[in-house]
Amino acid sequence: MYTGVLTLVIEKDQDIIREYVEGNREAGANAFVRKYRNFVFSAALRYLRYFDDADDASQEVFIKALKNVHKFRGESSMETWLYRITMNVCSNYTRRKKARNMFSSTNNIERDYGDFPDSGLTPEQRFENKEFEDSFMEILSKLPEKQRETFALRYFDDLSYEDISKMLGTSVGGLKANYFQAVKKLAEFLKNSE
Amino acid sequence: MKENNKNIDPGREKMEQMLADYAFDKLDYNGKQVFENALDKYSDLRKQAEEIRILFKDVRPENFQRRFSEKTRNLSVRVNERMTKENQSFYRFGKLTKYLIPAAGLAIVIFFFIINGMLPDFFTKTGDIADELTITENEIFTGITSSEARSIFDGEVNEENVIELTENTIKADKYLNMDLLAELTPKLLETAYNEYFDEMILDDILNDIESLEYVQLATQYDYYEQLENLEEEEFEYILKELENADFNS
Numbered sequence: 001m002y003t004g005v006l007t008l009v010i011e012k013d014q015d016i017i018r019e020y021v022e023g024n025r026e027a028g029a030n031a032f033v034r035k036y037r038n039f040v041f042s043a044a045l046r047y048l049r050y051f052d053d054a055d056d057a058s059q060e061v062f063i064k065a066l067k068n069v070h071k072f073r074g075e076s077s078m079e080t081w082l083y084r085i086t087m088n089v090c091s092n093y094t095r096r097k098k099a100r101n102m103f104s105s106t107n108n109i110e111r112d113y114g115d116f117p118d119s120g121l122t123p124e125q126r127f128e129n130k131e132f133e134d135s136f137m138e139i140l141s142k143l144p145e146k147q148r149e150t151f152a153l154r155y156f157d158d159l160s161y162e163d164i165s166k167m168l169g170t171s172v173g174g175l176k177a178n179y180f181q182a183v184k185k186l187a188e189f190l191k192n193s194e
Numbered sequence: 195m196k197e198n199n200k201n202i203d204p205g206r207e208k209m210e211q212m213l214a215d216y217a218f219d220k221l222d223y224n225g226k227q228v229f230e231n232a233l234d235k236y237s238d239l240r241k242q243a244e245e246i247r248i249l250f251k252d253v254r255p256e257n258f259q260r261r262f263s264e265k266t267r268n269l270s271v272r273v274n275e276r277m278t279k280e281n282q283s284f285y286r287f288g289k290l291t292k293y294l295i296p297a298a299g300l301a302i303v304i305f306f307f308i309i310n311g312m313l314p315d316f317f318t319k320t321g322d323i324a325d326e327l328t329i330t331e332n333e334i335f336t337g338i339t340s341s342e343a344r345s346i347f348d349g350e351v352n353e354e355n356v357i358e359l360t361e362n363t364i365k366a367d368k369y370l371n372m373d374l375l376a377e378l379t380p381k382l383l384e385t386a387y388n389e390y391f392d393e394m395i396l397d398d399i400l401n402d403i404e405s406l407e408y409v410q411l412a413t414q415y416d417y418y419e420q421l422e423n424l425e426e427e428e429f430e431y432i433l434k435e436l437e438n439a440d441f442n443s
């Protein structure tokens with residue numbers, strides 16, 4: 001069954017949920033994943049640092065979310081709900097991976113942020129952008145968790161402090177302070193890399 | 195509103211908290227007014243805000259989003275595929291749990307009852323097992339005639355009749371090994387005697403000894419109590435009697 005057009009049409013969370021629960025399951029699932037894939041994937045990537053791991057974890061997050069989406073009452077935003085699931089899945093994923101690595105000889109310490117796919121720019125621009133963005137992600141990953149997450153959720157995902165506060169369990173005032181500190185540190189890095 | 199905002203000084207801490215949002219143009223109208231009006235007092239923050247704006251001009255969220263989008267282009271397909279696979283395996287497992295596991299459980303319970311000979315009545319009342327039990331029962335008692343059996347209760351029973359009746363009963367039981375019984379009989383008798391001696395005779399003797407000890411103690415206690423309760427006259431009388439008594443004879 002072709003579900004592409006329908007997927008593009010459904011935008012509102014409640015419509016997506018209704019479609020998934022009562023209508024065309026596949027179309028509902030597609031619409032849901034398409035709407036939140038970047039948000040979930042980027043959060044998983046910040047936590048796990050590897051693209052393949054983030055990809056696996058994102059799939060798991062969406063499967064869990066879709067299985068329980070009928071329970072979502074809209075008391076928090078969908079992002080808040082998905083973020084909690086993502087952190088939970090990533091935490092379990094890390095534990096499983098650590099256990100696997102105990103019996104594995106390979107030791108992947110280096111992150112693979114450089115694995116971003118091509119974006120349609122000229123080769124030179126692509127290289128420069130890629131290198132810059134990789135470096136930025138690298139330095140972002142070195143920030144304390146609260147500062148990193150506050151910056152990413154506010155700057156990249158454009159979420160309100162109220163939503164971020166629910167996600168991270170920190171007061172709005174604390175988040176603003178974290179955001180300021182993160183921006184100052186990243187600005188320092190950007191100044192030095194010029 | 196603008197006039198009011200001119201007089202508000204949020205303080206340095208609040209100004210710092212607003213700085214990044216101001217630099218990235220994410221403050222709402224009122225917030226922006228408050229921040230800009232207060233900047234005169236915090237000139238270093240104005241400079242910082244400008245610097246941040248310039249440094250972050252290449253850090254474009256849309257660039258990162260685009261790259262994430264490219265990476266997650268087929269995520270919905272992969273999610274649907276995985277969900278389909280999981281549903282299929284769940285369906286298979288569901289069938290397994292629905293039919294196979296209860297059947298296996300029932301088989302184990304029946305096997306347990308058979309092994310322990312604890313089949314409920316409704317299993318034994320009908321069918322092959324019940325028939326077999328009836329046949330065996332008839333075979334055992336074929337050696338005893340009804341007149342012989344009745345003679346036990348009719349009163350004219352002598353020792354020979356009882357022995358004959360017992361022998362017939364034993365012969366009728368095809369499961370009883372007569373040779374084995376003959377071999378075991380002396381040992382069984384010895385064991386039975388020993389047990390009887392231990393449990394009945396020896397116990398009785400020990401009980402008797404214990405009783406005698408108790409009687410002796412009780413008697414001594416009685417004498418002592420009587421002496422304690424003697425009247426003065428009675429005591430004098432006893433002493434006189436003792437003086438007259440001849441212990442040497």
